[in-house]
Amino acid sequence: EDQVTQSPEALRLQEGESSSLNCSYTVSGLRGLFWYRQDPGKGPEFLFTLYSAGEEKEKERLKATLTKKESFLHITAPKPEDSATYLCAVRRDSTLTFGKGTMLLVSP
Amino acid sequence: EAGVAQSPRYKIIEKRQSVAFWCNPISGHATLYWYQQILGQGPKLLIQFQNNGVVDDSQLPKDRFSAERLKGVDSTLKIQPAKLEDSAVYLCASRGTLNTEAFFGQGTRLTVV
Numbered sequence: 001e002d003q004v005t006q007s008p009e010a011l012r013l014q015e016g017e018s019s020s021l022n023c024s025y026t027v028s029g030l031r032g033l034f035w036y037r038q039d040p041g042k043g044p045e046f047l048f049t050l051y052s053a054g055e056e057k058e059k060e061r062l063k064a065t066l067t068k069k070e071s072f073l074h075i076t077a078p079k080p081e082d083s084a085t086y087l088c089a090v091r092r093d094s095t096l097t098f099g100k101g102t103m104l105l106v107s108p
Numbered sequence: 109e110a111g112v113a114q115s116p117r118y119k120i121i122e123k124r125q126s127v128a129f130w131c132n133p134i135s136g137h138a139t140l141y142w143y144q145q146i147l148g149q150g151p152k153l154l155i156q157f158q159n160n161g162v163v164d165d166s167q168l169p170k171d172r173f174s175a176e177r178l179k180g181v182d183s184t185l186k187i188q189p190a191k192l193e194d195s196a197v198y199l200c201a202s203r204g205t206l207n208t209e210a211f212f213g214q215g216t217r218l219t220v221v
Binding site for chain 2: 004006031032034036041042043044045046049087089091094095096097098099100101
């Protein structure tokens with residue numbers, strides 16, 4: 001059974017205080033690891049897809065990395081508008097399995 | 109490009125009543141998903157369609173939940189009868205053949221009282 005565990009469950013940062021979110025996974029035949037952002041009252045919004053260990057992708061203040069067992073979402077100098085829940089998901093075949101998410105709050 | 113459309117946005121019903129949700133995926137997307145997201149949890153897959161055929165419904169509570177995707181485009185998800193524990197956000201997502209990622213709608217927030 002595919003498993004995705006995200007930590008921490010919640011994270012509070014000051015504006016400009018960099019940090020990382022963790023996503024540990026167990027899946028046979030990984031066909032992609034996905035990061036989504038979810039704002040309150042909205043559906044998840046796609047951020048990144050990673051396919052193989054060592055791969056990295058960046059978008060503005062976010063950088064996602066992947067190893068054989070986990071992925072990190074690094075947030076550099078966050079701003080209040082980065083506050084959201086960040087969801088990690090793994091894909092095997094065509095099915096996505098999500099973690100519970102990390103709720104990030106960035107204070108000015 | 110228009111996104112995934114869902115309706116209604118909100119629904120409040122009493123337990124044992126029935127309810128239906130509607131989803132219109134992105135044009136041309138063959139794969140359609142319904143997810144259930146309970147407050148504080150990640151989305152949980154209920155059912156996956158490829159065109160109008162079911163690919164995976166292993167986590168769909170079939171005694172009360174049903175879904176269909178006629179003509180391989182729009183989809184409806186029905187709950188009958190609803191239970192208190194069905195209170196959640198129901199998310200629809202679609203994915204095109206050339207896409208690896210799924211695109212989500214805004215969701216329908218269901219409250220069962």
